Amino acid sequence: MSFLTAEHVGHHYFSPSSVTTALKDVSFSVEEGEFISLIGPSGCGKTTLLSIMAGLLTPTDGQVKIDGQPPDLQKNLIGYMLQQDYLFPWKTIEENILIGLKLNRSLTPESKEKALSFLEQIGLKGVETQFPRQLSGGMRQRAALARTMAVDPKLLLLDEPFSALDYQTKLKLENLVFEILKSYQKTAVLVTHDIGEAISMSDRILLFAAKPGRVHKVFTIPDELRHLTPLKVRSQDAYYDLFSTIWKELETLEEEQ
Numbered sequence: 172m173s174f175l176t177a178e179h180v181g182h183h184y185f186s187p188s189s190v191t192t193a194l195k196d197v198s199f200s201v202e203e204g205e206f207i208s209l210i211g212p213s214g215c216g217k218t219t220l221l222s223i224m225a226g227l228l229t230p231t232d233g234q235v236k237i238d239g240q241p242p243d244l245q246k247n248l249i250g251y252m253l254q255q256d257y258l259f260p261w262k263t264i265e266e267n268i269l270i271g272l273k274l275n276r277s278l279t280p281e282s283k284e285k286a287l288s289f290l291e292q293i294g295l296k297g298v299e300t301q302f303p304r305q306l307s308g309g310m311r312q313r314a315a316l317a318r319t320m321a322v323d324p325k326l327l328l329l330d331e332p333f334s335a336l337d338y339q340t341k342l343k344l345e346n347l348v349f350e351i352l353k354s355y356q357k358t359a360v361l362v363t364h365d366i367g368e369a370i371s372m373s374d375r376i377l378l379f380a381a382k383p384g385r386v387h388k389v390f391t392i393p394d395e396l397r398h399l400t401p402l403k404v405r406s407q408d409a410y411y412d413l414f415s416t417i418w419k420e421l422e423t424l425e426e427e428q
C-alpha cells in the first residue's frame with residue numbers, strides 16, 4: 172500500500188452565484204520516502220489539494236488517505252513549511268523550535284536534545300536565545316524547518332517555502348531541506364511555481380492543468396538527477412532538457428486558459 176493516496180479527488184467551491192470546480196478526478200499515489208512536486212498554472216488547484224492533504228478541507232468527491240487513514244485522523248504525522256515562517260516573535264528560536272513538542276505534550280529531555288541537535292545540522296547553532304526579528308529571512312526559514320522536524324512528522328507538506336527568499340538563499344535552503352528530508356527518509360509534497368526547484372528536489376513532478384484543476388502529466392525525474400543534490404542537478408544537461416519540456420507544456424496550458 173502506498174503511503175499517501177488520492178483517489179478521484181474533486182473539489183467544488185460554492186458561492187451564492189457560482190460554483191468553481193477547483194479539482195476534478197485527481198488520482199495519484201506517493202510512496203514512503205518519496206518527494207513529489209505539484210506545479211501548474213495559477214488557479215489549477217494546488218493549494219486546494221494541499222489543504223485536503225493537510226486535513227484542513229474535506230474534498231467534495233473522492234478521498235485522500237495517509238497511511239490508510241483520512242488526513243484529519245493523521246495530523247500527528249504531518250508537518251508543514253509555508254512561505255512565511257510563522258515563528259512567534261515573542262519567543263526565542265529555541266522556544267519556537269520546541270513549541271510543537273510542548274503542544275503535543277511530548278517534550279522530554281530526549282526529544283528536546285534531538286530537536287535541538289538540528290540546530291547544528293542546519294547552521295543555527297549559537298542563535299538559540301535570539302528572537303526571530305534578529306535573524307535573516309533564510310535563517311528564520313531554517314528555524315521553521317527545525318521546528319517542523321522537531322515533532323518528527325512522516326509527511327511534510329511544503330507550500331512554496333522558498334518563494335520569499337533571495338535567489339542564493341533559496342538555492343542553499345533547497346539543498347539543505349532536500350538533504351535533511353532524504354537523510355530522515357521523509358515523504359514530501361512540495362507546491363511550487365519554480366520548475367527548477369521541482370526538478371532539482373523531486374522524484375516525480377505532477378503537472379496540473381486548470382479549469383478544472385486536474386493532473387495533466389507526470390514527469391519521473393531521471394535516475395541520473397535523482398541521486399544528486401539540488402545544486403548539482405541544476406548544472407546537468409538532463410536538467411535543462413526536462414526544464415524546457417516542462418516549460419513548453421506549461422506555456423501551452425497557459426495559452427489554452
Ligand SMILES: Nc1ncnc2c1ncn2[C@@H]1O[C@H](COP(=O)(O)OP(=O)(O)OP(=O)(O)O)[C@@H](O)[C@H]1O
Binds near residue numbers: 185211218219
Ligand atoms: N475559498 C474559495 N472560494 C471560491 N473559490 C476558490 C476558493 N479557493 C480557491 N478557489 C478557486 O479554486 C481554484 C483553485 O484555486 P487554488 O488556490 O487551489 O489554485 P492554485 O493552483 O493554488 O493557485 P495559485 O498558483 O494562484 O496559488 C481557483 O479558480 C480559485 O479561484
